[in-house]
Amino acid sequence: MSLNEAKTAEIYRIMVRIRTFENAVRRLTKEGKIPARFGLYTGQEAVATGVSIHLRKGDQIGSTHRPLGHLIAKGCDLNKLMAELMGKESGFNHGKAGPYHTFDPSVGALGANGIVGGSVPMTAGYALANQLKGERNIAVSYFGEGGSNQGGVQETLNLAACWQLPIVFVCENSSPEVQRMLGHEIDYPQLSIDNISLRAKNYGMPGSTHTGWDAADVYKAAGKAIRRARIGKGPTLLEFKVHQLEGNLEGRLEANEKERQWDPIDLLKQMIPQKLDEQIKADEAAKIQIAIDFGLRSPEPASEQAYSCVFKEAD
Amino acid sequence: MPLREISFGQALNEAHISEMERDPKVIVFGENVSSPWREATRGLKERFGRERVRDAPITETAFIGAGVGAAIAGYRPVVELMLVDFGLVAMDQILNQFAKSAYMSGGVISVPMTLRVLTGAGTSSGATHSESLHGLFAHMPGLKVVVPSNPYDAKGLLISSIRDPNPKIFMEHRLLYPVKGQVPEETFEVPLGVANLVREGKDITVIATSLMVQEAMKAADELRGRVSVEVIDPRTLVPLDEEAIVNSVKKTGHLVVVDEDYLHYGFSGEVVALVAEKALKSLEAPPIRVATPNVPLPFSPKLEKELLPSKEKIVAAINRAVA
Numbered sequence: 001m002s003l004n005e006a007k008t009a010e011i012y013r014i015m016v017r018i019r020t021f022e023n024a025v026r027r028l029t030k031e032g033k034i035p036a037r038f039g040l041y042t043g044q045e046a047v048a049t050g051v052s053i054h055l056r057k058g059d060q061i062g063s064t065h066r067p068l069g070h071l072i073a074k075g076c077d078l079n080k081l082m083a084e085l086m087g088k089e090s091g092f093n094h095g096k097a098g099p100y101h102t103f104d105p106s107v108g109a110l111g112a113n114g115i116v117g118g119s120v121p122m123t124a125g126y127a128l129a130n131q132l133k134g135e136r137n138i139a140v141s142y143f144g145e146g147g148s149n150q151g152g153v154q155e156t157l158n159l160a161a162c163w164q165l166p167i168v169f170v171c172e173n174s175s176p177e178v179q180r181m182l183g184h185e186i187d188y189p190q191l192s193i194d195n196i197s198l199r200a201k202n203y204g205m206p207g208s209t210h211t212g213w214d215a216a217d218v219y220k221a222a223g224k225a226i227r228r229a230r231i232g233k234g235p236t237l238l239e240f241k242v243h244q245l246e247g248n249l250e251g252r253l254e255a256n257e258k259e260r261q262w263d264p265i266d267l268l269k270q271m272i273p274q275k276l277d278e279q280i281k282a283d284e285a286a287k288i289q290i291a292i293d294f295g296l297r298s299p300e301p302a303s304e305q306a307y308s309c310v311f312k313e314a315d
Numbered sequence: 316m317p318l319r320e321i322s323f324g325q326a327l328n329e330a331h332i333s334e335m336e337r338d339p340k341v342i343v344f345g346e347n348v349s350s351p352w353r354e355a356t357r358g359l360k361e362r363f364g365r366e367r368v369r370d371a372p373i374t375e376t377a378f379i380g381a382g383v384g385a386a387i388a389g390y391r392p393v394v395e396l397m398l399v400d401f402g403l404v405a406m407d408q409i410l411n412q413f414a415k416s417a418y419m420s421g422g423v424i425s426v427p428m429t430l431r432v433l434t435g436a437g438t439s440s441g442a443t444h445s446e447s448l449h450g451l452f453a454h455m456p457g458l459k460v461v462v463p464s465n466p467y468d469a470k471g472l473l474i475s476s477i478r479d480p481n482p483k484i485f486m487e488h489r490l491l492y493p494v495k496g497q498v499p500e501e502t503f504e505v506p507l508g509v510a511n512l513v514r515e516g517k518d519i520t521v522i523a524t525s526l527m528v529q530e531a532m533k534a535a536d537e538l539r540g541r542v543s544v545e546v547i548d549p550r551t552l553v554p555l556d557e558e559a560i561v562n563s564v565k566k567t568g569h570l571v572v573v574d575e576d577y578l579h580y581g582f583s584g585e586v587v588a589l590v591a592e593k594a595l596k597s598l599e600a601p602p603i604r605v606a607t608p609n610v611p612l613p614f615s616p617k618l619e620k621e622l623l624p625s626k627e628k629i630v631a632a633i634n635r636a637v638a
Binding site: 035036084087088095096097098099100101113114115116117118146147149150151152181182184186187188190191300301303305306307310 | 346347349350351352360365368369370371372373374376377400401403404438439440441442443444608609610611613614615616617618619621622
C-alpha cells in the first residue's frame with residue numbers, strides 16, 4: 001500500500017497540526033499558561049500520523065509521557081486537549097490529568113501514561129476486549145526504546161502472542177545512533193541490540209524496523225500490521241527509528257542543523273504543492289488559535305473538584 | 316567542625332563522595348546517575364569510574380533487584396530511583412526481596428543497600444509523579460525509612476544510611492534540592508532514629524517531616540507571641556524516636572502532625588496512635604492531623620494546592636488544637 005496524493009496531503013496536514021499545537025504548548029509553558037514542562041513529540045509526527053491514518057474511531061491507543069502526537073493523530077478534540085494542558089475545568093479530564101494521564105474514550109485515546117511502559121499491559125486489555133466483542137477493532141500500543149525494556153512490556157509481548165490479540169506494538173526508538181536518556185548520553189547502553197524489533201521473533205510475532213521520519217515508510221508498515229491484526233492474525237512489533245528534534249526534559253532544547261534532515265515534516269513537504277502547503281499551515285494555525293483561546297477563556301476547576309472522582313457512585 | 320553553606324543536593328553529593336572514598340564496596344547505580352543534571356550523583360562517574368557508577372536502563376525491577384543481590388554478595392549499593400512513583404513497578408523486589416530477605420535468612424545474610432528515592436508534590440506533575448509514599452514503605456517490616464528535611468541532615472543521614480547494615484529507603488523531596496543550609500565539609504553521621512528538635516516551645520507539639528518541616532516552621536513563625544510551638548522532625552520514620560515525640564506531648568499537652576503523604580493508614584495516624592498509647596492523659600485536646608487527603612494528586616495547580624498541607628492549614632490546625 002503506497003501513498004497517493006490525497007493521503008499524502010492528509011498525513012501532512014495532521015503532522016503540521018501536531019507541530020503547530022506543540023509549538024503553541026512550548027510557548028504557553030514559557031509564559032506560565034501551562035503549569036508544567038513535559039516531553040514533546042517534535043520529530044516523531046510521522047509515526048503517530050502514519051499509524052493513526054489506518055485506525056477507526058473504535059480502535060484504541062495506549063500512549064506515553066510524550067503523548068500529544070498520539071492523541072492529536074487519533075482525533076482528540078484540540079480545544080479540550082489544550083484546556084486539559086492548562087489544568088482547566090473544560091479539559092478532557094477537568095484538569096486532573098494534564099499531559100501525562102489524558103483519557104479521551106470518545107475517540108479511543110485510552111490514556112497517555114506517566115509511567116514508562118505503563119500503558120502497554122492495559123492496551124493488551126483493550127485488544128482483549130476487541131477480540132471478545134468480535135467487532136474487528138484493534139489496539140495500538142506506543143512505547144519508546146527505554147520502555148521496551150520494562151518487564152511489563154516484555155510480559156505483554158508474550159501474552160499478546162499467546163492469546164493472538166488484535167494489537168500492534170509501536171516502539172518509537174529515539175536513540176537510533178547514540179543511546180540517550182532524557183537527552184543525557186548514558187555511560188552504559190540501555191539496549192545491547194541495534195533493533196528492538198529483533199525481540200519480536202522470540203515472542204512469536206512478526207517484527208520489523210523502519211524509518212520513522214519517512215511518513216511513506218510508516219504508512220506502509222503500519223497498514224500491513226494493522227490489517228493483519230484486524231483479520232485476526234495476531235500482534236506485530238513495529239519499530240520506528242526517530243530523532244527527537246526538541247523537547248528533551250534535560251539538556252539542550254534546540255534542534256541543530258544536522259538533526260533537521262530527520263524532520264518528517266520538512267521531508268514530506270517536498271511532495272506538497274506550495275499553495276496547498278500554505279493553505280494547510282493557515283488552516284491549522286487558525287484551529288490551534290481557537291484551541292488556545294478556548295483554553296485561556298475556560299475557568300479553573302472549583303476547589304471542591306479536587307475531591308471528586310475518587311470513587312464512582314453506584315449506577 | 317567548620318560549617319559553610321551548601322544546598323541539599325550538594326550535601327547528598329558530598330555524602331556519596333565521602334562514602335565512596337572510604338569504602339570501595341560502595342557502588343552507585345540508577346537511571347541517569349552519570350548525568351550532569353542529576354545533582355546528588357554529579358561527578359561521581361568521573362571521580363570513581365564507570366565500574367562503580369552505572370547508568371541503568373529504565374527497568375526498576377531489574378536494577379533494584381540487582382542492588383539487593385550485590386548487597387547480599389558483599390557490596391554496599393546506593394541505588395537511585397528517579398521518582399518514588401516509578402518504584403511501584405518494582406514492588407516485588409522492594410517489598411518482598413529487599414525488605415524481607417535478611418529476616419527470612421535467619422540472619423545468615425544481610426542487605427546493606429540504600430535505595431535513594433526522589434519524592435514529593437508541588438510541581439503540577441500529576442498523580443504518578445508527585446507522591447510521598449513513605450507510609451507505604453514504613454508499613455513494611457524490614458525497611459528503615461529516612462526522610463531528611465535540610466542539607467545538614469541530608470549529608471549526615473545519608474552517610475549513616477550507607478554505613479548501616481540494613482535495607483534503607485532514603486527519601487528526598489524534590490523541592491528541597493535547592494534549599495541551602497550550614498553543613499560541615501568533613502564526614503559526619505546523623506544517627507538513624509534520633510529526632511531533631513527544630514524549635515522549642517511549650518504550648519503545642521508539631522511533628523513534621525521532609526518539606527513539611529519548613530511549612531511547620533513558617534506556621535510557628537506566624538504564631539510567634541501568641542502560641543509557643545514546638546517543632547519536631549523525626550528524621551527517620553523507621554526507627555522512630557518515640558521518646559522525643561511522647562516527651563514533647565507530655566510537656567505541651569497538644570499535638571498536630573503534618574504529613575505530605577496520604578492521610579489514611581499513614582505516618583500521621585501512627586504518631587497519633589503512639590501518643591494515644593503512651594501519653595493519652597497528657598493530651599488536653601484531640602490531636603489534629605494535617606495530611607494530604609486520600610485523593611490521587613491532580614495536575615491542575617489549583618486542585619493540587621487544595622489538597623496539600625500548607626502553612627495556612629497548619630496555623631488553622633494549631634489554633635483549633637489550642638483553642
